[in-house]
Amino acid sequence: MFPSCYSKPTSSKDQFKRTSLTKILLGVFVVYMSHTCWVIYGFVYTKPCERGKGDCISSYLAERPRLQDNRQVHHVAQLSTYMLSKGNLSSAKKVLKKHAVTAPRVVDRPISHWRSRLTLNMMSEDFTFNRGTLPSDVRRYMRVFQDENRMVYLPFLHIDELSVRVKDMMEINGSTTKLPLTISYEGLSLRQFRFWIHMQDVMFSLKHFGFTEVNIDEIKGVLVDNNLYLLALTTLVTAFHFIFEFLAFKNDISFWRKKKNMVGMSRKAVLWRCFSTIVIFLKMLEERSSLLVLIPVGIGIIIEVWKVKKVSKIQLQWRTSRSIVHVGKFDESERKTTQHDTQLKSVGHLQWNVLMYK
Template sequence: RIFIIWAISSWFRRGPAPQEQSSTGGTPRAPSRNLFPKDTLMDLYVYISEHEHFTDFNVSSALFWQKRDLVYGDWTSGDNADGCYEHYGEVDISQSVQQNGSIYIHVYFTKSGFHPDPRQKNLYRRLATVHTSRMINKYKRRRFQKTKNLLTGETEADPEMIKRAEDYGPVEVISHWHPNLTINMVDDHTPWVKGSVPPPLDQYVKFDAISGDYYPILYFNDYWNLQKDYFPINETLQRLPFRLSFCPLSLWRWQLYAAQSTKSPWNFLGEDLYEQSDEEQDSVKVALLETNPYLLALTIIVSIVHSIFEFLAFKNDIQFWNSRQSLEGLSVRSVFFGVFQSLVVLLYILDNETNFVVQVSVFIGLLIDLWKITKVMDVRLDRENKVAGVFPRITFKDKSTYVESSTKVYDDMAFRYLSWILFPLLGCYAVYSLLYLEHKGWYSWVLSMLYGFLLTFGFITMTPQLFINYKLKSVAHLPWRMLTYKALNTFIDDLFAFVIKMPMMYRIGCLRDDVVFFIYLYQRWIYRVDLTRVNEFGVSGEDQVSPRP
């Protein structure tokens, strides 16, 4: 399962090729060996400390776990005959840790009979000791959305959360704890060459500066620790539960884990995106743990097909509008309504601080909708009648192919009928949102009300095109390739909506799109294609079926 994630992500993350390294004299470096040969007897020492650099070997309370006579590369011992050992205990924490302080784990493996304390000269050997450490608490940002009912001023938020928001601000950094961690020692004796270890493995292979050989590779494995299992450390906790495991790990599996634990290069976009990435990875891990493998394989295939259809729909939509010469049979007002809808969605996600990638994708969609306006209207700059005497005025004028056709009459008629339904529903939804929902302010209320309304009743905006089709008794003017790809994506969304946990409103949205498309299909069936009608490329059906001379 971890291989599936690694294989997919490898397509998007390619490390640079390792460079050939030479010694000082210009000759290639000699391969090194593992300082711990196969089947070496080892002792394990695990210390818990609040200090990043550990020296308190004589403090008995700092020793969390000691295990003697472990065998390097042993895959058959342990309670489950898999080479794994486990230890459970509780970690006492000080007031400093309760108040967002850090806590570290220090792991030492020594050859049997040696000790990790350098001060014990007779028992310490540098080449017989391998050490690694890391901070085991995790700092996460907790956001507080200060919302209230705009009419009554009341809120359902926890009073303690309100007080903390007043003291620390809307974003508070809090130390969190996860009760599980695994120490992996990689069973590997590859003759690595210093300077030629490929990334990200080079972060973990440590070479001895004098001998040139490398220490056994130690890896803290928390890949399967889900974000939802972390809990905050605060003043109410005196001890923290901690289950520590030791397991051997093959080189192949370690490469998979190391590739996944490396921070994404997109992390430069900010911590918000990185935290969002953790949450998205959690959903993938849960799917891998809980989903049937056959259903998982089907989901991956369907997801790839969904992406292909989405790209094809995008491509054909641009091609259709770019080559369109006549607007007969097309609803121009629906294009303007699409711009309004995209603008509302963009402002809504900006107000709710959605991650950067989503903001960019929605912004690009808005630009495409704005570009469509230039294809359905004559857009010009009026430099004579300037706004405030400085800026040129933008003027819009209906194209002649739209004005001179009956489509404009039917389009106006459809939107007039639509307004009889749309505005009362909008008013009712606005009152409901104001009475029963909480908002950050009036601006947020307007955006969330419009966004919720469009999500719930957005399919109504598709009806003017259905009305025009009905009046013209034709569907030859529609971009059927684009509609087909979007419909196939809608059916795939239906599959995801009922297999994966999603809000009921989203499932209703998928169902309504299906209904509208089936109406399009019904119109295509009853309104046969008129061979005398000229399509958007200037070719009629009669031209296509006429015999060649």
């Protein structure tokens, strides 16, 4: 057995500081999640206008669904665009993923493409808005006019840009004689209508931040090809995963900060764990994994390197012209730990177990 060691108990002042920092960080996260839930709730629920209690705007088609007159609502849709050919987009995607130095240069020469699908969305829900609390995202699609003593609005018409994928674009060249066009219509509720126009605004914003057509098309595939409820569940699970990851980092750092000596700690296991974490991070970096995965692993590398520094008792002292590295000496109990670490068979092969586990 290893000799017992006495560690000085942590003062209540230091413990209070660490506890306060943890509570502050958790509080900031809770406030951020609460704000996000409130914004989502604003899209899900829109307070209707009660007749006689406010300046209401009602639906025109709900009042006279069979009436034919000159009032109309229309939008202009662009059916052609300039972009890279599908082959060049696929090559660019592979080059971005593999970072191939000797890969052939992708010709960035855009050509004309035809949009073969056009999806029209219209809000089919009979909803009465309050003029004083009209949502800003709905206001730009609203066409209001006076009908006798009431304010009414024409149907909300929206051209769905999220359904336009790269695979649906058709190249236009000299041999093109026909340009097919499939027009589809879909009725949406008010919450769905607001959600999709918000997502479409996000896609336009990503272009200004430098996202390529390939990146935006992948995001569109996640939104359009998957169930929205499944995406919401995935977001919730990811948020809880970040909470548990943060708590794990916090407990790991707290444990190692309290260690005044390395009695009973295997230095080989710590070294190999640090090495395996770096290898895994470099592999994921090469595969261009998501930042949701890279950031926690990168933080884990910093913690593992700090553990190696603490286990090896390495201290850096910065002076005016150079830095000096000091390696501390191990006491008798720590040298016995190293001896047991080398002699015990189970501990002697621990580095391979750690590497295989990672």
